[in-house]
Amino acid sequence: MCQVDEEYSGHLERRSVPGVSKTCVKCKESTAVLIIRVGDAFCRSCFKEYFVHKFRAMLGKNRVIFPGEKVLLAVSGGPASSSMLAQVQEGLSRDAPKKLRFVPGIIYIDEGGACGQSAEEREKAVALLENILRKTGFPYYIVPLEQVFSLPDSVLEPVSCSPEGSGLSYKAAVVQHIQQSEVKQSAGEEAQDAMARLSVHSQYGPEHRQALERLFSSLKTLTAKEDMLQTLRQHLILHTARINGYSKVMMGDSCTRLAIKLLSNISLGRGAALAADTGFSDPRYGDVVIVRPMRDYSSKEIAFYNRLFGVQSVFIPGLDTKVPDKASIQRLTESFIIKLQADFPSTVSTIYRTSEKLHTACPPLNSSAEPAVKCLLCLCALDTKADEASAFQAILLSERLSVGKAQSDPPSSNTAGSQGLSCCQESGCGAGGCCSTSRAPASADLKSLLCYSCRLTMKDMMAVDSLPQYIILEAEKRQRRAQMKQEISEFLLEDEDDDQE
Secondary structure (H helix, E strand, O other), X not given: OOOOOOOOOOOOOXXXXXXXXXXXXXXXXXXXXXXXXXXXXXXXXXXXXXXXXXXXXXXHHHOOOOOOOEEEEEOOOOHHHHHXXXXXXXXXXXXXXXXXXXXXXXXXXXXXXXXXXXXHHHHHHHHHHHHXXXXXXXXXXXXXXXXXXXOOHHHHOOOOOOOOOXXXXXXXXXXXXXXXXXXXXXXXXXXXXXXXXXXXXXXXXXXXXXXXXXXXXXXXXXXXXXXXXHHHHHHHHHHHHHHOOOOEEEOOOOHHHHXXXXXXXXXXXXXXXXXXXXXXXXXXXXXXXXXXXXXXXXXXXXXXXXXXXXXXXXXXXOOOOOOOHHHOHHHHHHHHXXXXXXXXXXXXXHHHHHHHOOOOOOOXXXXXXXXXXXXXXXXXXXXXXXXXXXXXHHHHHHXXXXXXXXXXXXXXXXXXXXXXXXXXXXXXOOXXXXXXXXXXXXXXXXXXXXXXXXXXXXXXXXXXXXXXXXXXXXXXXHHHHHHHHHHOHHHOOOOOOOOOO
């Protein structure tokens, strides 16, 4: 036991603190300037080589982007997307040992209208980001979020996948691209100079700004607002890529961001779409493929690289800026993982490696079955076609019992279709009828067209008619097709097995 008259001076041993290795673990010569993980100390030059090699290896291993393809870089101004832009810019330079062979473009979605920013704040942020984009020499598109209210309904139509290089192997495409580049080298330089001066600023009117404010004010929770913002952002990027001929879109999602996204999407009921939401490639849109080349980088590695090599980034406030941890599911998941990562450094990598094992179940190529029905908002395959003895049906039954409307059969689009049929038979399709374009579908009508996660978002929306017009038109189109298919179902011939022939 301790005694009062004991003296401890000179007898206590000081605890040894682990220090930074003085030499780089790779070259064994230069002085280390940073530590990525325990024992992984790098000097400046070796860290740059390691960082660049990881980016090139991710693109070379998957071989999704063919030479000569147009690739749209989605830049938000943050550290991850700015680092991705710097990697592409360096890979296309003349002195790069293994040059990248695609044609890049840049898109920035101005989300200030949904985040409550004033016009002056939005103009200042766009001006700062435009100075960075102009230095790259790539064509760039600055699109405000208000442009979703002028999108055509063709954005949500399913498009068959027909990649540009599907008929050639990757090596044959590389050889063909090199031959064409040697013939058209001078013309390509002139075209590149002309493209460097190309910048597109989309404009919007005050009615679009008011419509966006009305849309986000109708959402009751921050979780629903962030989910709706992600959906509208993807629609804008998809439309811009299609009208400008881009077949690939690069997103700057880091390993840390994907780990947060994986857990938050599970909490939001998007478990069926995890492979598409967190994988390297996301082919859900058919003609435009989303790729994530930064998914192997942690936020710590990106911060070190941007700091050491002067990669500029712009901080732009978002919906979750300065909000408490429990304000939304996404914010709570982010706080949980970041705090857990501080005490257990393998947290993010463990979650990330789990996401690598996820794959989407695809039908065989020779299958004659109809393509899977996709969600109206996120365009993923519907996960609501479950058996009666399933968790989804149990949740629906619990919801009906909780509101005191227990029924033997859940309401479906067939009931809405029969009601629309009686309207057409009795009084015809007038203003506000079932076939009228001015009629906004009710939330009950939209449920049959949405996946489980998007249903939860729509449940938090007070006014369905505040949705953009292209979503409402596509919903009406799908409902009319379902109604027509039901009407002629009695006259359709069933497929018979021809095994005996």
